[in-house]
Amino acid sequence: MYLIYSLPLLMLWGRPTFAARWTIDSGCDNVPFSQRSPLNAVDELKKAMAEAITMAENAVKVLNEHADDEHVSGMMKLIYGDGNDYQAKVDETKRILANVAGFEKEKAGPGPLDQEWQNTMTNNDVMIFCSKDRFKPKQGSTQLMDTSMNNKLFSASSFDDDKLRGACYKTDYDLNNVNEKKPTALTTPSDLFDKKKYNQDGKPPDMSPYMVAQPKVADTIDICPWLLHRSAGRGWPRIDKDQITKTQQPGFKDGLSDIALPVDGLVDTGYTLLHELTHTKQGGRTIDTLPADRPAGAESCYGWKCVQLIKDPKNADNIAKAGMALHLWTMGYHVDKDGNVLNK
Ligand SMILES: [Zn+2]
DSSP states (O other): OHHHHHHHHHHHHTSOTTOBOEEEOGGGGSEEETTEEEEOOHHHHHHHHHHHHHHHHHHHHHHHHOTTSHHHHHHHHHHHOSSTTHHHHHHHHHHHHHHHHTBOSSOOSSOTTSHHHHHHOOTTOEEEESSSTTEEEOTTSSOEEETTTTTEEEOGGGGSTTSHHHHHTOOOOOTTOTTSOOOSEEEEOSOEEOHHHHHHTTOOSOOGGGEEOOTTSOEEEEEOHHHHHHHHHTTOOOSSHHHHHHHTSTTOOTTOOTTOOGGGGGOOHHHHHHHHHHHSTTTTOOBOOOGGGSOTTOSSSOSHHHHHHHOOTTBHHHHHHHHHHHHHHHTTEEEOTTOOEEEO
């Protein structure tokens, strides 16, 4: 019976069953923001996804073929240190980036709320949203249901301005204030949290054993409207020669916070998606290292400076920064300790 069911499925999809799919909600072609007209971002997000997946592919190739190159190993040692666990950390990085490279390069046909997608999605697939319209109130409850995720429940307070989801969808940011703390995007696993068992076990610090996989529900990535409007305002930068040349100018500080280094100035929507894709089930469920787990001096878990302090392939930005640095190597550059992007 298993074979009878799986054969027509294979033929129907016309692709290897291991390739993870992604789709973009049509709300990304109508992204609101205060004092600006709504934005069409679907085409740019498609390009950004292709950029993210290409970066991951290139990085894996470099680690397979040029791991001993002085700049390649030099950059990886900045990110992971020179200890006994160096090779294990590089191998884990390669594994996660290879998983990200396992996403289809092209967007799937149907949108996330289309029946066709809803009927065929798996938890290796990803749905990209730019609005919170899919969250609907649950009758007789204060909770909201994510209608794209089989009505997964969210507390109404998670949409408060001071919570991640609320902050992501605030539309009154000052786009020019680079030090304003705000999320750029957030990935939500489709896994359900077994709160009852977690409470019974005395709420241990590691919550991951209490996540229950939902094989037929895709993860979501929310892209925060302000990020898209800022990228549009800058002409949708990509990680290309033009942008790299900008970071090489003395005094380059375009859009950088106090703790950021020149290479962090290359962070675009493609890079942001690479970071988010490492959080997905397909990518490997990386985390953003919590303040209590960060070494002294790591003000955040993002950026070239912080990843050198954290040195952990479980931290999403370590993987994404490794991916970007190795991609830059294929373009003829390398990155030094101070985040300078240098010609090879
Ligand atoms: Zn993250």
